[in-house]
Amino acid sequence: MGFPKTAYYRETFTGLSLSNETITGREFDECEFIRCSFVDCKFESCKFLSCRLVECVISAIKPVNCRFREVKFLKSKVIGFDWTKAIVIEDLEFDGCQINYSNFRLLKLPGIKIIDCEAKEVDFIETDLTNGVFKKTDLENSQFFKTNLTGADFSSARNYSIDVRNNILKKTRFSMPEALALLDGLDIIIE
Incomplete structure (x- = not known):
């Protein structure tokens, strides 16, 4: 079926299935x-x-x-x-989604919302995620490097690996016990 018109306003598409197609200028x-x-x-x-x-x-x-x-x-x-x-x-928002293997590298995405999602092996390298929300999200094997996480909310997020030395963390929110993962990579002993 595709999209025969070039512009669509307040239309609802239900059950549409497209595979291996190119959609241009819609x-x-x-x-x-x-x-x-x-x-x-x-x-x-x-x-x-x-x-x-x-x-x-x-x-x-x-x-x-x-x-x-x-x-x-x-x-x-x-x-x-x-x-x-x-x-x-x-103003991108994901709620209750699977966004595994996605690539956000080098993008500016302040205020992004990734809530209650499965975000495994996602590339956030050098991404601006200022004031982003990651509540209840599984971030297993996702990559954060030189990522701006200023004001981001990781409350109840899990399985993240964020090196505090190689990312910007200012007023970033974390919850216990997951926040202990922030100590990984530091040459410290906790007893």
């Missing part, structure tokens, strides 16, 4: 995608503005020159998404 404004599947697709020069994706499967997507503003993913699988190909990302 704009989605205040649209909702429910139980849709986009696998191994390439989105080129598309805009997603104030959209919601609910219970969707989005895997191995390349969003070349795309714009994402106020996009919310709810209970979706957003696996292997290379966000570095997008040109604008603002």
Whole structure:
């Protein structure tokens, strides 16, 4: 089916399934995608503005020159998404999602919300995550290096490995006992 029109406003797409397709120059404004599947697709020069994706499967997507503003993913699988190909990302939110193997390297994502998610093996290297929220998120094997975590909230997050010497941590919130992981890599003995 694809998207025959170039612009969509306040439309709802339910059960749409696309695989190995290229979608170019489409704009989605205040649209909702429910139980849709986009696998191994390439989105080129598309805009997603104030959209919601609910219970969707989005895997191995390349969003070349795309714009994402106020996009919310709810209970979706957003696996292997290379966000570095997008040109604008603002107010991104994931709630109850799987975002494993995604790449956010070198991006500026202040205020990102990744809540109650599975975020395994995600690349956050040199990313600005200022005031980001990671509550109840499993960050197993995710990479943080030269990452700005100023004001970020890791309350009840788990399985993170954040080197306090190689990341910016100012007013960053952590909860016990997971916060003890921050001592890994320091040459100290705790008794």
